[in-house]
Amino acid sequence: MRQLFGVALLAMTIACGPTAQAAETEYDPAKVSESLKAIFQFGSVATKQALNANTVTLISGTIGGTYVQFGADLASVLDDGNKLRVLPIVGRGSVQSVADILFLQGVDLGIVRADTLDYLEKKGFAKDIKKQFTYVTKLYNEEMYVIASKSVTNISQLNGKKVSVDLPNGGTFVTAAVVFERLGLKPNFVYIEQRIAMEKMRAGEIDAVIAVGGKPYKSVSNFNDNRFHLVPVDYARPLQGDYLPAVLTSKDYPNLIAEGAKVDTIAVPAVLAAYNWAPNTDRYRKLALFVDAFFTKFPTFQNPPFHPKWKEVSLAAPLPDWQRLPVAEQWLKSHNVEAVTRARFDEFLKQSPATAANVKTDADKEALFKQFQAWEAERNAKAQVHSR
Template identity: 40%
Template sequence: MTRHALIAWAAFACLCLSAADAALAQGGPSGRAPPPEGEAAIAQRMNANTVTVISGTPGGTYFRMASDLAFALDDGDALRILPVLGKGAGQNAYDVRFLRGIDLAFVRTDTLDQLRQDPRLRNIESHIAYVARLFNDELHVIASRDITDYRQLEGKKVSFDVKGSGSDYTGRAMFDGLGLKVEAVNVDQPTALKLLAAGEIAALVSVAAKPVAVLTSITDAERYHFLEMPYTEPLMKNYFPARLTHDDYPRLVAAGESVNTAAVGTILASYAWPERSDRYRRIARFVDAFFSKIDALQQPQRHPKWNEVNLEASVAGWSRFPAAQEWLDAHRGGGAVSAATRQALRRDLRDRAPDLRPGERDRLLDEFMRWRASRQ
């Protein structure tokens, strides 16, 4: 089967799929089983269809949401999401830019500014793109009740979580925006709570999606509280006003009250791979499944932060990953193709042209999808 014949077949198949998706998903209209695969073919297929997502520490919001992606988007050998433990948004920015084998990462809207401050890096905007803006991470500052104003932290020891975490970079940047100079300490949050209890640090900072599990575990509300953090002009470039409420932290915030603070946006980012590369096609396959199944991620059993996600939301100063923008453009024009439909086409192509390498099949299918979107 020639290249043009395959593309012509795909056009015909897409017109007929509305009544045949279920049958195709079971192996194609012919009902024939695909030819047996050897070990080399199995390895190639599994690697071609596995996407790694670097997240955060165990139990944290990023790791929980990466796990949601793995469960909700799993499609056997057709698409597998592999969550990877990480240090948090600060280190994730470097990992998605430089670490081999990392396809996607949870980073933040201030990540580009973070990387621009590294004198070793050049032209960072051309190397990282965003797939989608996800949700906000709120600034939490916990201190003993004898500290009533954030300015009392001046010159004191304050924990910003482990080095390389999102709290480490964003928390410090927020403090700098407030003109607040403190002695930064980098320890994990459970250790920081012990140091706070012993009076060895003045406050604990966490920049994370509320409610933060380690903070909900605090039971001694008579001793600790959240500090009000003002939203000032220097914060307006990268951050947003936010509130912590009684519903978020019933032990630390009284009913009917709230605590003003700031927040930063979380982004699902990718390295900016060339459009004809295998890594680009792998992320494009993820985008198709993620965007098509966003409703499944907003079900009650998933992390509540998924309900904040608006796939069409843009991020100032960032470029959208092209496959994500193409999906949105096609969706707005009524030309979106579901993940199930795309996978049905892929399987039928495999049955009809078993001699083609998986990468070549994907290239032909991607070319057809781009042509179809342009025709819509």
């Protein structure tokens, strides 16, 4: 009997041993995670109200695009549980994002292209639309890609040809429409999702595919067919009012550019935009929470593992004809960010005395500032390469 009791006691000790040890070594995740605490306490009315009061939603872009990656980066860095929740939403492109910010309940912010609002207003889709929007910051420049057969060496050869410009609720068709119109070209636009359009181009059903996005742009990087290449887009005078010069290299897209070669193109700014809420509203309060967290933690975004396009972002860079969100403007002034930007602009002028001497009108000043933005983006990109 004693032997049986001893065996039973030993078995109980063995069975209970790991459990007791686990209790000592395992930790309660709720002790270190604000999000889990919130979930566990969700039955509390106060918790529910606090979570909703400090949640900011951001409409981004389509799967595989740069907007989605920026949205994910913002959530990764800024979302700290119930103090500030950042919820990125997969969007359908710049035009749809404008509509979502205006009309979709609960959308606080969105990433849109700078030329989209101009297009909607000039074409009569909206009146005084820029008065309904504010911007937190200009983000980065999105390059334009014209992919066509190697027999096409100039964009003018696409006049009258069948050219895909993505779906009509995105921003690519807007940029393409503006660019071709200003260059006096009239291609036959078709609205096909980019991946499908590229397959149709392979099959000879369409002549070219237009894409607009921050490099490295996934759909362009993934297109491999040695019959096609990137067609240059010159920085012609009709484009200089709204666009920036840009250069693509074989390092950017070895699948479409010969080794050591470069391709000129244009770029359009991407903008972090919001509805123009009155300062005494709760929606404005949430935007203020976001701005403080975003601007305070901004240096984090300009280092790996975040998207390389963050290197191009200058928080204080002005956006012509747009009004900045007042709380964002106040933050920049109180932290002396504008003074730093002016110092960099002065450096640019010193390095370009001939250009500075030609500034005689407001239009000249605007063109000069756009060149400065391009220069600064190139400098940031070079710094990124050297830091690797």
